[in-house]
Amino acid sequence: MTGAATKTMTEPMSTDPHTPTAVIGACAENLHEARRSGRAIPQLTATTSLTLDDAYAVQAAGVRLRMSAGERVVGAKLGLTSKAKAEQMGVADVIIGVLTDAMHVPDGGLLDISRGVHPRIEPEVAFRLGRAVDTSAPDADLRGAVDAVAPALEIIDSRYQDFRFTLEDVVADNTSGSHFVIGPWTELGEGSATQLLDRAVEMRVDGRVCATGSTTDILDDPWQALPTTARLAARYGQVLPAGAVLLAGAATAAVPLPAGARVTAEVAGLGTVSVSTAPGAETAEMTAEPGQAHTHD
Numbered sequence: 077m078t079g080a081a082t083k084t085m086t087e088p089m090s091t092d093p094h095t096p097t098a099v100i101g102a103c104a105e106n107l108h109e110a111r112r113s114g115r116a117i118p119q120l121t122a123t124t125s126l127t128l129d130d131a132y133a134v135q136a137a138g139v140r141l142r143m144s145a146g147e148r149v150v151g152a153k154l155g156l157t158s159k160a161k162a163e164q165m166g167v168a169d170v171i172i173g174v175l176t177d178a179m180h181v182p183d184g185g186l187l188d189i190s191r192g193v194h195p196r197i198e199p200e201v202a203f204r205l206g207r208a209v210d211t212s213a214p215d216a217d218l219r220g221a222v223d224a225v226a227p228a229l230e231i232i233d234s235r236y237q238d239f240r241f242t243l244e245d246v247v248a249d250n251t252s253g254s255h256f257v258i259g260p261w262t263e264l265g266e267g268s269a270t271q272l273l274d275r276a277v278e279m280r281v282d283g284r285v286c287a288t289g290s291t292t293d294i295l296d297d298p299w300q301a302l303p304t305t306a307r308l309a310a311r312y313g314q315v316l317p318a319g320a321v322l323l324a325g326a327a328t329a330a331v332p333l334p335a336g337a338r339v340t341a342e343v344a345g346l347g348t349v350s351v352s353t354a355p356g357a358e359t360a361e362m363t364a365e366p367g368q369a370h371t372h373d
């Protein structure tokens with residue numbers, strides 16, 4: 077338990093009966109600093125008792141730190157919506173996180189991962205909301221607000237050592253969110269965009285297939301992401317502005333994202349999305365973690 081990022085966490089803290097705002101703030105600062113420095117920290121729950129509600133409060137405090145640095149909320153992401161991901165991470169509950177404009181990388185764009193901790197990449201399906209939705213009600217009609225779907229890539233990067241965490245840790249860490257890339261949007265009504273069952277998902281790193289799955293692996297039907305998001309957003313206060321992007325969660329396990337690589341993901345019938353990483357910029361943590369889980373064939 078050493079390292080500058082943990083300096084406010086030296087004493088075990090209790091959340092009983094209510095975690096003090098100062099503790100929530102200190103947890104958020106710790107994660108914020110780990111994200112900025114690319115230096116991993118021990119799991120918060122190793123020293124701090126956090127309920128799931130506390131963890132979402134830490135996530136929200138972290139988003140506020142980013143907003144005061146000029147970032148804007150542009151959407152939301154679900155995590156652990158497929159069995160492949162839940163098994164990979166050993167955490168089973170569906171979770172929600174926030175997407176900001178600073179996390180967006182254009183399709184085909186270049187990402188510098190040298191400031192990351194140990195980034196991984198995973199193929200997803202994205203929805204776009206054509207209008208703002210009031211998410212204060214758990215049964216808000218998000219599905220009715222969707223105007224387009226797209227293939228997507230999510231770059232996740234846990235701020236915790238060894239990419240290991242409890243459910244509360246990963247929620248506090250904005251569900252490991254790092255960056256996202258959205259492929260070509262298909263407007264609803266075009267072709268068969270509304271039918272998202274049984275579409276093959278394939279991700280390649282430098283042309284080599286590294287993960288395969290099906291859209292049905294995402295909550296049994298990616299459209300289920302909409303009512304799930306409505307429920308979680310209402311409970312935890314996430315906002316969804318007009319044009320918001322929603323990532324439905326990965327269809328496969330995530331794979332380590334190397335420097336100097338080109339990654340593509342194809343969702344059958346929806347098209348292909350890609351991102352490249354700048355060469356020669358491997359993160360220190362990645363070279364120190366040769367054994368991390370992946371799905372290379």
Ligand code: OOG
Binds near residue numbers: 158230246325
């Ligand atoms: C948590 C984030 C999970 C997904 O798509 O399942 C996620 C993690 O794997 O670190 O984004």
Ligand code: MG
Binds near residue numbers: 154155232326
């Ligand atoms: Mg994801």
